Amino acid sequence: MRMQWGTVFPRKNREGKVSSWVARYTSPLDHSKKISKSFPIGQKALAYQWLEEEHALVDRAEMGLARWTPPSERVEREHGPTFEEYANQWIREYRLADGRRAEGATRRNLEADVSHLIRAFGGMEIGKIRRKELRDWYDAEHPEGPHSFHRQCARMKRILKAAEDGSVGEWGKLIQKSPWSFRLPPLPESGREDVEPVTPAELKKLYHAMPCYDRLIVYIAAVVGGLRIGEACALRKSDIDLDRLEMHVAHSVNRGSDDLGPNELCRTKTKKSNRVVPIPEVIVPFIREHIGRWCDPDDPMLFQARRADILSPTTVQQQFRAARKAAGRTDITFHTLRATHATMLLICGGTLRECMDELGHTSERIAIQHYQRIVPEHRRQAVERMAERMIA
Template identity: 25%
Template structure:
């Protein structure tokens, strides 16, 4: 009988059909692993990991197939069972160049526009760029000190600021990433110069004399204001009596000035609302920024005697519109006044007043000293000046203490004058008389 024509009984016949994907899954499906994990990555490769010694360990490489990853885990499992397992050595740190890390540091720091521009200028400058070719781990304390020593000692402020920038960058590299818990790139920062080294003067150089700011007197303030052009006079008043910074003063707008009038229309009180400042990261680029600290956001009461001149200034010189600048640039009412434009007229005015040494910022110092002399507390001074640092405000209270000695001297002179004119009580006279009587 021809086998092809033999009837099928069905007892020993296996039907033939195409293999399906479901059959493949049944054949390749394996039970869940009891040791380690295998995870498929987006790239299509496989990553193996296992827990041992109280932490999870990743395979040093990824695998082409799941089977290869499983075989690697089986070997690690065997090592553990046979007590041959040792913790894998720590991974080699990445070789990150100072230049690359420094640029990333500048981009991610919370800096003001002017500070960021200044840091970038220093980072690209000849001092800090010395470290650009080196990786972070190649920079050592010896290298830092040698670099600092070759910087020109004739410019101590510039070389110290360059060091402070390098130190800040390396300090961040020596700490774990707070967001990702990534390990630190450096075990410790190599920038560890002592104060003695930082403050060391070159051989033969004289000690820098300590200069003390001399506030302007009321007569000098009046002379300066009279010598200034009319559109600048109110700036002198506000700088000396309300003590805003120049960057805050030149960003003041009409809504920032609140003045209360009585029934007759006469100004009786006023408040200066300070919340913004304008900075110049580039010579021709003005950036308005919000004051970041709570201390910088403040309301300063305006002394009543300068209210009328301020209102007159607003009527004549402030930029038009509800949001106009109080002290706009001369060439355009929508542009901010630059420091250089002010100094063109201020230099002549301070010279007329006999104070060629008085910087514009010293008018702020003058206002702070005057406030301290009225008996303002430390907290009140800090609020008026926008200081968050107690040390800065204490400077002006020291000035008030010097003034207090002068007040005491005048009180004694007043008492002596009263004794001479009326024969009244004199502590020194009575003390002498009582001493003659004996005990």
């Protein structure tokens, strides 16, 4: 019987009766060779299952996620993989929703979360982890904090589901049904959403309190595209088009896909984050002055590091922590400038869709929950206008 990938066909004896089933497919290393395996007459379903599992191994090899070897060369294990072996392979194959590898802080969080799980389950064979072991771990103290614990639970759920589906490595299906049956613990309120946006006067104080050669980054983040700190550090002079009043947010600064080594220009956090945003005319003189006064013509970067090739987000964070004291806003972070941009854009008449495009977001929930803040004065004015219209 011909399938979409590979073949399962009957093998007959001299009497013409089916004596076994053969599953067969073409070797991905040498298309002139066939890979096959025989199954007893009553195991036709197992033949299809084996072919399906082999198909998954070939697919992962073609995607560069694992090395394919013929079944005859695979070393049979007395036991299944340990949780540590399986979890590390899961990290290597981990992809974001858009198919890209995790980078920067996203990858750091991923590896940190899994390291906590490995400390708890690392030496256990993954196929022997039961609900009791999970419950003991779930109910224990987690000093790393509630946000980390929430992520750990989500990672554990996905890892065990992968072991059920056989979607990681070359091990195939390792468990019949995932033993995970717990609700993800609730996330505590971060309080970040309650931080008020930066006022114009505070923004000006922040600008003047920053080092003169980097202070433009404050205005850029607050009024041009609501940039993340890594996106702002990654701006090149060629990303700025003052004739068309546009800025291309094309990169973000981090330490690469493995989060090691020096800072480098990497992809933006998501595909949507790669965007073109308008430059307000009021900031053009500040940009021209910055480029003319502080930019080395031979250095392509807009914000140029003093002792490195690329300005580090860590350096800007340190500068900003000092500047916020001068502005009297020790409650804010650089990310507050991004929230300020979103909030003031909406207050000044921008639509939610325009706000999402500015920030590089696809989720309305995230845009509203994390970036649209309440300005008490504006809320009071809006309520007064509404009441006057309703009662007048």
